[in-house]
Amino acid sequence: MxxxxxxxxxxxxxxxxxxxxxxxxxxxxxxxxxxxxxxxxxxxxxxxxxxxxxxxxxxxxxxxxxxxxxxxxxxxxxxxxxxxxxxxxxxxxxxxxxxxxxxxxxxxxxxxxxxxxxxxxxxxxxxxxxxxxxxxxxxxxxxxxxxxxxxxxxxxxxxxxxxxxxxxxxxxxxxxxxxxxxxxxxxxxxxxxxxxxxxxxxxxxPIDLPSVALSIGGILPLIYGIKHLAAEGLDAVSLVIAMIGVGLLVLFVRRQRQLAQPLLDLSLFTRPLFRVAIGASMAGMMSLAALSYLTSVYLQSVTGRDPLAAALLGVPMAIAVFVCSMSGARLGLRLGVRATFTLALMLSAIGNLMLLGVGVDGGLGWYLAGSVIAGIGYGFSFTLVSDVAVSAVPAERAGSAVGISETSFELGNALGLALLGSVAALVFRSGGDFGETLGDTLLESGGDAGLIHAARESFVTGMHIATAGGALLLIAMAVVAWRSTRSATATAEVR
The missing domain is CATH 1.20.1250.20 (MFS general substrate transporter like domains)
Structure with a gap:
């Protein structure tokens, strides 16, 4: 030991x-x-x-x-x-x-x-x-x-x-x-x-330095390549960079299987409940990152609010996330982990889809209601991820499990900005002869009301598509969570 x-x-x-x-x-x-x-x-x-x-x-x-x-x-x-x-x-x-x-x-x-x-x-x-x-x-x-x-x-x-x-x-x-x-x-x-x-x-x-190099060397080029493929379309340079990242991650996984003390304990992924927890954290953070970033830009650059007014409109969601994070594990014991994960992911998806009611000239109520419902789902889901990461594995491997769960949170956040954020940017730029971003377009508009309104409409369309994409990811993960394990087994594992 x-x-x-x-x-x-x-x-x-x-x-x-x-x-x-x-x-x-x-x-x-x-x-x-x-x-x-x-x-x-x-x-x-x-x-x-x-x-x-x-x-x-x-x-x-x-x-x-x-x-x-x-x-x-x-x-x-x-x-x-x-x-x-x-x-x-x-x-x-x-x-x-x-x-x-x-x-x-x-x-x-x-x-x-x-x-x-x-x-x-x-x-x-x-x-x-x-x-x-x-x-x-x-x-x-x-x-x-x-x-x-x-x-x-x-x-x-x-x-x-x-x-x-x-x-x-x-x-x-x-x-x-x-x-x-x-x-x-x-x-x-x-x-x-x-x-x-x-x-x-x-x-x-000693810590295995080749594993460290392979993990960082794989993650960064993969995400860089994905971001540029999503933003600029298919091109050889982005594809090659992404494939280099994939190749290095494959080598990383192979090395972990050979080490007595690996950086990443791959055997944890043989547990269905653990896989569901990691998938839920990645899907949740991807959609949350896109929702938070895009609605922040929307509230300022589309509706014309200053940063403080925009921030205050985010208070209800912040409260929902924090309060529900405190009670997610207890809800899991009451309903069963499978049912709680499925419920949380579906609530998050519904909240994201409600943003489709937001427009250039109205829909603030849809934003407030949707962000709160999404926040309830995120709060329940995220606290359950940490609980499952520790409870679904033997005590001697809890540290490795927690490291993986935290990595999935951060990777999901980064991918949400890279993929869904880039999709929104691509849709925006395809809507007309605009600058690279909405902010650039507004600064260079010269007060042209028609151009400003068209740019805002195009940004809202991109936001709709990106948040709907996040909702689809959440729904897909909810289906996986429901089908991966029976609720009785899931409850027994977490206990």
């Missing part, structure tokens, strides 16, 4: 100090998930200041998620070796430095580089924080409660991000959405060493 040291003192484990430690651990979780979406509302003002190309705009948004997706499993393994608290604090310092660099970035290229660094720091924070929760709460019931709270902050962070961004943008410049990270990280760096125990494995071998 793997040896762990040092043990958590009884006075800490499960006691008042443990709950204070949980409060400290929630800070990086909120920041990492919030920084995925905090730029959604800032993009119009950021674009006017830095003048990024359409390609750079997408990279500013999605490179952070790509780096998280590519490094989460690696950083989880590294934390097991050098200490989970150590890597948490190092990651917080990296995240802080990168936040300052992003806030004062003079060009789009430097902002993209800062987002890369933020992704590297963020990838150390998520797996180590959840692993330390398992250390702080050895009691099963307390640990389940703590994981539920952790999941609520993780799921709610991406919904809260645009709201916080809107409030900041109402009073400050776009760089403030990054500087808000600094006081939060300072609290973590000050109180983390006091409240959090160190926890490391002492008999693990």
């Amino acid at each position: 793997t040896k762990l040291e040092p043990a958590v003192p009884t006075a800490i484990a499960g006691g008042r100090r443990a709950w204070l430690g949980l409060g400290v651990l929630l800070l990086p979780v909120l920041l990492v998930s919030m920084d995925i979406s905090v730029l959604f509302l800032a993009m119009p003002t950021l674009t006017a200041d830095l003048d990024p190309t359409a390609s750079q705009q997408l990279w500013i948004l999605d490179i952070y998620g790509f780096m998280l997706a590519g490094l989460l499993i690696t950083m989880g393994n590294l934390g097991d070796r050098i200490g989970r608290r150590n890597i948490l604090l190092v990651g917080a310092a990296i995240f802080g430095v990168a936040s300052v660099l992003a806030a004062f970035a003079p060009t789009a290229s430097i902002l993209i580089a800062a987002r890369v660094l933020m992704g590297i720091g963020g990838a150390t924070l998520l797996p180590s924080s959840l692993a330390l929760i398992s250390t702080l709460f050895p009691d099963t019931r307390q640990r389940a409660t703590a994981i539920g709270i952790w999941t609520a902050f993780f799921a709610g962070g991406s919904a809260v991000g645009p709201i916080i961004g809107g409030v900041l943008l109402h009073h400050f410049w776009w760089g403030s959405v990054f500087l808000i990270n600094i006081p939060v990280l300072a609290i973590l760096l000050i109180f983390g060493p006091i409240l959090l125990p160190e926890h490391r494995s002492v008999d693990l071998g």
Whole structure:
């Protein structure tokens, strides 16, 4: 068996100090998930200041998620070796430095580089924080409660991000959405060493560097190729880049099968319930990312609201996601995991489809109702994913399962922006002689009312197609969830 040291003192484990430690651990979780979406509302003002190309705009948004997706499993393994608290604090310092660099970035290229660094720091924070929760709460019931709270902050962070961004943008410049990270990280760096125990494995071998290189080298070109194929159509360069990514991921999978201590435990995917959880998290995050980004642009550039007004309209959805994330696991025990996953995914799909009622000149009620219904579904689904990731596997493999589930969240978010966001952009540009983005078109319109209205109509059409595509993904996953396993078996597994 793997040896762990040092043990958590009884006075800490499960006691008042443990709950204070949980409060400290929630800070990086909120920041990492919030920084995925905090730029959604800032993009119009950021674009006017830095003048990024359409390609750079997408990279500013999605490179952070790509780096998280590519490094989460690696950083989880590294934390097991050098200490989970150590890597948490190092990651917080990296995240802080990168936040300052992003806030004062003079060009789009430097902002993209800062987002890369933020992704590297963020990838150390998520797996180590959840692993330390398992250390702080050895009691099963307390640990389940703590994981539920952790999941609520993780799921709610991406919904809260645009709201916080809107409030900041109402009073400050776009760089403030990054500087808000600094006081939060300072609290973590000050109180983390006091409240959090160190926890490391002492008999693990060196981390497999070829696996690290293959995983990152496969994920990034694959997503890059998919993004350009979706945005620009079929071309040789994008196809070759995507195929290089696929080839490297195939080599990565083959290597994992040969290693005694792989970065990715492929045997977990032989469990039907685990596969459903990973599929649900990816489909959910893909649709949520597209919905959040596109409606943020809609509320500002189509309806003419300022960032704060647009942010306030996102409050109902944020509340729905957060509240329902707290109760998803309990609903799973009551209805059965299969039924709960199916219900949650269908609610999310219905909410996305309700956005078809949104138009250039009206339909705000459809947006509010649809976003709340989608938020209820997302909240139930996301907390159940974390619960299943831990419960559907033996205790000794829980860390690997959690790493995979977190990766699926981040990869789903990145793919949602890359695929569905690019589909919306392609539909927009095909609607007339417009600029690369709606923002560009409005700036260059010269006050031409006909051109402005046509551009807004074209953007709304693209938003409809993209959110409907997200709904279809959710419905397909709901069918898979319903057919994959019988409810009695699913309930037994999660228990």
